[in-house]
Amino acid sequence: MLLSFKGGVHPPHRKKYTEHIPIKRANEPATLYIPLQQHIGAPCKPIVNVGDKVKVGQKIGEPQGFVSAPVHASVSGTVKAIKECPTPGGSSLCVVVENDFANEIHESVSPKGDIGSLSGQEILEIIKEAGIVGMGGATFPTHVKLSPPKDKKIDTVILNGAECEPYLTADHRLMIESPEDVIYGLKAIMKVLNVEKGYIGIEDNKPDAIEVMRKAAQNESNIEIVSLRTKYPQGAEKQLIYACTQREVPSGGLPMEARVVVNNVGTAAEVAKAIKTGMPLIERITTITGSAIANPQNLLIKIGTTFKDIIDQCGGFKEEAGKVIMGGPMMGLTQYTLEVPVTKGASGILCLNKKDATLPEPKNCIRCGKCVDICPAFIQPLYISAHSLKYNFDKAEEYRALDCIECGSCSFICPAKRPLLQSIRVAKREIVAKKRKENK
Amino acid sequence: MDSKLIISSSPHLRSNEDTSTIMRDVVIALLPATLAGIYYFRLGAIVVILSCVIGAVLSEAVMQKIMGKEVTINDWSAVVTGLLLAFNIPASAPWWLGFVGSVFAIVIVKQLFGGIGHNFMNPALAARAMLLASWPVQMTSWVTPGPDAVSTATPLAIIKGAEAVGVAKPGILDLFIGNVAGCVGETSAILLIIGGVYLIYKRVITYIIPTYYIVTVFVLTFLFGGFDMMNSVYHLFAGGLMIGAFYMATDYSSSPVTHKGQIIYAIGCGVITTVIRLWGGYPEGVSYSILLMNVAAPLIDKYTSPRVFGEVAK
Numbered sequence: 001m002l003l004s005f006k007g008g009v010h011p012p013h014r015k016k017y018t019e020h021i022p023i024k025r026a027n028e029p030a031t032l033y034i035p036l037q038q039h040i041g042a043p044c045k046p047i048v049n050v051g052d053k054v055k056v057g058q059k060i061g062e063p064q065g066f067v068s069a070p071v072h073a074s075v076s077g078t079v080k081a082i083k084e085c086p087t088p089g090g091s092s093l094c095v096v097v098e099n100d101f102a103n104e105i106h107e108s109v110s111p112k113g114d115i116g117s118l119s120g121q122e123i124l125e126i127i128k129e130a131g132i133v134g135m136g137g138a139t140f141p142t143h144v145k146l147s148p149p150k151d152k153k154i155d156t157v158i159l160n161g162a163e164c165e166p167y168l169t170a171d172h173r174l175m176i177e178s179p180e181d182v183i184y185g186l187k188a189i190m191k192v193l194n195v196e197k198g199y200i201g202i203e204d205n206k207p208d209a210i211e212v213m214r215k216a217a218q219n220e221s222n223i224e225i226v227s228l229r230t231k232y233p234q235g236a237e238k239q240l241i242y243a244c245t246q247r248e249v250p251s252g253g254l255p256m257e258a259r260v261v262v263n264n265v266g267t268a269a270e271v272a273k274a275i276k277t278g279m280p281l282i283e284r285i286t287t288i289t290g291s292a293i294a295n296p297q298n299l300l301i302k303i304g305t306t307f308k309d310i311i312d313q314c315g316g317f318k319e320e321a322g323k324v325i326m327g328g329p330m331m332g333l334t335q336y337t338l339e340v341p342v343t344k345g346a347s348g349i350l351c352l353n354k355k356d357a358t359l360p361e362p363k364n365c366i367r368c369g370k371c372v373d374i375c376p377a378f379i380q381p382l383y384i385s386a387h388s389l390k391y392n393f394d395k396a397e398e399y400r401a402l403d404c405i406e407c408g409s410c411s412f413i414c415p416a417k418r419p420l421l422q423s424i425r426v427a428k429r430e431i432v433a434k435k436r437k438e439n440k
Numbered sequence: 441m442d443s444k445l446i447i448s449s450s451p452h453l454r455s456n457e458d459t460s461t462i463m464r465d466v467v468i469a470l471l472p473a474t475l476a477g478i479y480y481f482r483l484g485a486i487v488v489i490l491s492c493v494i495g496a497v498l499s500e501a502v503m504q505k506i507m508g509k510e511v512t513i514n515d516w517s518a519v520v521t522g523l524l525l526a527f528n529i530p531a532s533a534p535w536w537l538g539f540v541g542s543v544f545a546i547v548i549v550k551q552l553f554g555g556i557g558h559n560f561m562n563p564a565l566a567a568r569a570m571l572l573a574s575w576p577v578q579m580t581s582w583v584t585p586g587p588d589a590v591s592t593a594t595p596l597a598i599i600k601g602a603e604a605v606g607v608a609k610p611g612i613l614d615l616f617i618g619n620v621a622g623c624v625g626e627t628s629a630i631l632l633i634i635g636g637v638y639l640i641y642k643r644v645i646t647y648i649i650p651t652y653y654i655v656t657v658f659v660l661t662f663l664f665g666g667f668d669m670m671n672s673v674y675h676l677f678a679g680g681l682m683i684g685a686f687y688m689a690t691d692y693s694s695s696p697v698t699h700k701g702q703i704i705y706a707i708g709c710g711v712i713t714t715v716i717r718l719w720g721g722y723p724e725g726v727s728y729s730i731l732l733m734n735v736a737a738p739l740i741d742k743y744t745s746p747r748v749f750g751e752v753a754k
Contacts, residue, residue: 011453166453238749251750322446329452336447350452357446359454363512366459366557369697373646377749382697403748408451415458416557422449 002204004229005239007376009409011166011232011330013205017289017296018169023177025300027313028075030099032304033085033341034060035092039133040140041067046095052079055106057279059131060095069141070131073097074282074302076104088326088333088340097304110278115184120192123275127192130274131281131344135266136160136171136235137327139345142267146192148256154193158244159186161202161209161265162228162235165328168348170285171265173298175202175209178269179216185268186223188275193261198223199244200265205230232330233407237262239376251403266347281344288314290351292321301342307349308338322357325350330408363416371410371420377403381410381420388427393434396427404428459556463516465644469635470523470687476617476631477527477624480585484531485624489523491535495542496522503551517556521545524564527625527683528727529571532581532589541567561734562691565727582621592621595678597723599671612670615677622679629677636686645690648699649706653685656710664718675717684709684726694734701737701744708733 037043044061048054054073061071077100085094112118112126128143148154159182163171175182186198200217202210204227217223228234228243238249240262247258255262270281282303289296294315301310307324311317325332326346342349371381379400387395401424410420477485500518504511522542529538545567550559572579582597583589598609610620618628626632639645654676662672675681680688689695689709696705709729716725 009455011455242749248750250752251748253750323448323452324445325450325452329450331450332452333450334445334447334452336445352452357452359448359452360458363459363515364555364557366462366517367692367695367697368462369692369702372697372746373699378746379748380697380745399745400748403750406450408453411451412453413455413457415455415462417454417458419449421451425449 002229003201003226003243004231004234005242005376007374007378007409008231008233008239009374009413011412013230014166015169015172015205017167018287018298019172019206021173021296021298023173023285023298023300026302026305026310028099028101028302029305029309031080032075032097032099032302033094033306034071034074034097034304035085035087035094035341035343036061036071037087037092038071038139038303038343038345039069040138041065041069041144043092044068044071046082046093048079048095050079050081053077054079054097055104057109057282058106059108059280067141067144069133069143070129070280071095072131072280072282073106074304075099076102086337086340088335088343088346094341108278109280112275112278115188115191115275118275120194123188124192126274127271129280130270132267132270132274133281133344134264135270135284135344135347136264137331137345137347139343142263142271145261145263146189148193148261152256152259154195154256154259154261155197156245156260157186157190157193157195157198158240158260158262159198159200159265159268160235160237160240160262161200161213162240163206164203164230164232164235165330165332165348167289167350168287168328169289170287170298170347172206172209174269174285175206175265176212179212181269181272182213182265183216183220183223184272184276185270187220188271189261189263189268190222196222200225201228201234201240201244202226203228203230203234232409233376233405236376236405236407238405284342284344284346286310286342286346287348288351289348291353291356292317292319292351294318303344304341306339306341307335310342310349311338311351317351319353321351322354323352325352330412331406360417362418365416365418368415370413370415374409374413376407376409377405379403381424384427385418385420385423388423393427393430396424397431401427401431459517460515462644463520465639465642466520466687467516467523469638469644470520470527470625472631472635473527473625473628473683474523476628477531480618480627481531481583481589481624482587484533484583484589487535488529488531488533488538488624489526492526492529492538492542493519493522495539496525496546499543499546500551503547504555507551509555512556515556518546521550521563523625524683524687525567528564528568528623528680530579530582530622531624532583533578537571537575537578541571544570557693559693560738561731562688562694565688565731565734568727569731584621585619585627594621594723595674596717599674599678600717600723612674612677615674620678626680626683629682632682632686636682639686645686646702648702649690649695650685652703652706653689653709654681656707657681657713660710660714661718664714679717679724680726681713684713684730688727689730689733691734694737696737696741696744698741698744698746700746701740704740704744705733705737708736
């Protein structure tokens, strides 16, 4: 049976460029720019100095505050500078490391044991120290997600293997090539949360991944591989929870209020690696694809490698690039420079040619109602957008702008090509800013 | 990086469908009925169709030029309005009637209110109401289909018994294929249904409005028309119900956007249509029912906002 949610759209998949290409390790660059903020929450404080030698896996950024995650050196070498550099999300203080290509592993990196012998608390500590964050792109620190308040009972863990964004195939390849890591990570997460039931949700346009994962999980009676209808945004947290459990996360609430915690399959694999090898999160799988790239690939990339290095390794641009996006085409962030580093949340580097990058001009809203029809949050994008464009943010709030999950389905489907999500985002920011002011 | 990269807010993908492909689909859906109208009503139909379409496209272009706006006649929406108006005019009407109606539809009802998407009524229906009020004789001079068109009454007028008493009502099959008196494009129920199904298939419209509208008329004419099944079927295929339900009531700008709202709106159309047909002064009530519900659409939308995902039921 195919599970799904209500609403949603069917963008073209465009995954064929990379879905059958095995993951390859990217060449290491001479210089890496490792941002001290690669997660939602407080940035890290650098704990190395310019001129210091660093080794692979050595902690170089200490989190400040609970909602934060440490940052580690991804190569061995010398700290050249600690300075503000552009990052995919804007800019951040970065530790610039000159690679010595010796690949010296730091002393702290050693196997941590086995989930059978480790306690939940110990596993949580390993995850925290490994700097693991949500690898699907949201980069929320995983240890925070796995530390719900005492009064919130969690009974289900869901791993997100939907990969509903067009073009991206990093999770797909991970599931095919390292299914046991994904299962191991899920079991570790379930142990931390003391949960009996685990799901791994995968869209049915990846039948090979479903098969491989089912095989890997066949001896795990409490882990279920669910095949999801291929529909965007199947991998959106609340929609995925609904598809797997038929539970709705309360409006304005967190998944834990539906007694569920969701993690990406990539995050789970990283948890497995941290336990088995002790290596913190220093590299990730990224899909490099799009109409402008010469050789689309899935690469295992050291955090801090610049987009430019990676794009050059993929044969560069075969035609002039119009847009370079970190992430997928539906929710990804456009980049103004290729000097930005790959971060923990970089699931894709999507390079579109001029034609694909140019969007049609918006026309009058014809009130076709398609945005209302497909909105997975059941809000009415056309009205929120109209109020937002007239700076009428109170009205936009009345129409429940804050319930928007920013999936972009409305902008995708709109026949008048209106910037629906874009204007709803503006309204959300204004509403939140106003609320903050009022609470002061 | 020598050349500049484009920066924009996500999403970076758009569907292939746009306003003009939607409107073109509506024209395609209307083509079979258009050809049937020409087949049944000959030259009269051609004159009406041409004058309406030319009038609509021309006035849209001129009006947009005057208002200093971008001319958008290539989005096909004016063609749709013109064609729909032509479908609502008898084939015996003089050539200028359709032209005047189209100008009214486009200039007054559509452009003065802000152009496509802003008309609060279906422009073609508003124009038809205007024409009917201004030139009642020309707008109700019905002719029989075929080469030797002679004056007659519409099937609905005959069963209403308001006029042309003594004329036998046409058979249901003639009604179904459109071989009866009526406006240019409204007579062939089967071809209008095929076009409507095409629109649903192409996701231009959903099944909601046509289905609820037609079923409401069927049920009400059955309950209040003497529990006569054949009479109710007759009501479905006679007059403008099919064109109204599939093409007019589904006009985007003048119908609600919410699911629940569309159901209420469609049932409202069905109720008013039946009331006018059974007890009103006119034999036909489709156009007025839709116009009345058009005006109610914003209100309906306001009170039928869907339950937001994760909202606790009150």
